[in-house]
Amino acid sequence: MLKKETIADLANELHGLPLDDGRAAALADHVARLNSLVRASASQLARGDEPAQFARMLALLKRPAGT
């Protein structure tokens, strides 16, 4: 997990904008949660061009005509 000091240091290095302790801690909590999300299996993943595949899925799942 990223520590709040690391977050604050990285923020400073990337943008020259130091974060105070409270905000760095909240940011660390937030990204730690997102980084611990599901790990998809290889078979669950698409094979590239995800935005186009998602658009096709939207079109496929629309209400069937006449219903």
Add this chain to the structure above:
Amino acid sequence: MMQDITSLSLCELADAIRQGRISSCQAVTACLERIDAWQPRINAFVTIDREGALASARRADHSLAEGRILGPLHGVPLAHKDMFARAGRTASCGSRIFSGEVAKETATVLERLDGAGAVEIGTLNMTELAGSDTPGEEPLGPCHNPWNTQRFNPGSSYGPAAALAARLIYGSLGSCTGGSIRIPAAVCGVTGLKPTCGRISRHGALTRSWSLDTIGPMARTARDVARLLGCICGFDARDPASSDEPVPDYERGLSIRLADIRIAVQRRFWSVVDPDVADALACFQEILARQGATIRPADLPDGHLLWDLASVLSDCETATVFGRDLRERGADITEANRNQLQRGNFIPAPRYLEALALRGRYLREFCEGVFADADVLLTPALPLPPPAIEKMRDERFADEFNRSRVINIYTRPFNYLGLPALSVPCGFTADGMPVACQLVGRPFDEATLLAVAHAYQDLTDWHHRSPQI
């Protein structure tokens, strides 16, 4: 007489103008008078273009006198969130970083509204770069809810929602990355649509997160939203994500038999729900059931997982979009927003790619699970009434409130899934704050959401109520 004009809905006004009962100039003048009364209290407008609006109104009236109707919005005063490009003008996007940047072309949605005959009366307040609001850190000053100016007014499209609730305009465009149309619409008691991804062109609008951003219409009634949607949607080659799905006649589609409609309701909520909100939701179901609609409990997937996945996309794309601004113009971005904008820098690329790759799979599972035997899903739009602004100024309270996700736990998951979702006013809390439900539909089925909302609004009057100054 002038005040009466502002109590009309968009469609009622458009009909009255077309029939010559009210002129566009009268409508614009009535709006300007009302803006003068309300603007000091709610700060809904960023710019007010009195001369431009009156000149457009005079042209509309002149055209009508010559027998030429410009379109379905002939002479109707509108105003939009200040994030759409218009050639020769600067859109603030709620930020200091765009000052002096004059647009060279006009956003597709504004071009289409112009073509439909609308009159633009000004531009509306929004949170900085369409991010979350932090009271006390708004570059354009806070926009207050006209129902209660002491309550937190969440959602980045708060200018459109406040202006509609106070009856300052008849319709508006907002944008939504995680709930920024439905949430302010809910707390202000107006109707707001987040359409299917790709349904409305985003060309010329502020980009925050290209996977999740949508533009959507907001108005007083579902019929008004249907008319605005019909005017602006459809394929646009200038937006690479624009869909070429056929566009139905949304207004004609409003007439349905509720007996033909199946509504899924959540068996278990994704969060704590305020008793007043739960009661309003139950009444909504009861009213539709009495008209013959079928109500079915449904088990939904984990909304918090969908929320997290949306957050991965939003955080990473936002950090990318504004990375250069953070580095070069960081001092011109508020501290709260700087914090939001750099979150994506700490999320590894595999997490982002995974969130993208899983999107189609989760969409399919959701649709097959929920819409196999239902036409729409009913949820709260916002599970709790907004807290007092004073409370949100307390850093500890605000931190806990934001971590609880109550503000967008019912909206953000549907941005991830790309589904259309509509916020519909359905009551008030005991202390007088509007309550709304959310209707979610299959991809590109905005028509059914609008039809159900229209049927409900025919039977109720929540959407007709307006705050008193």
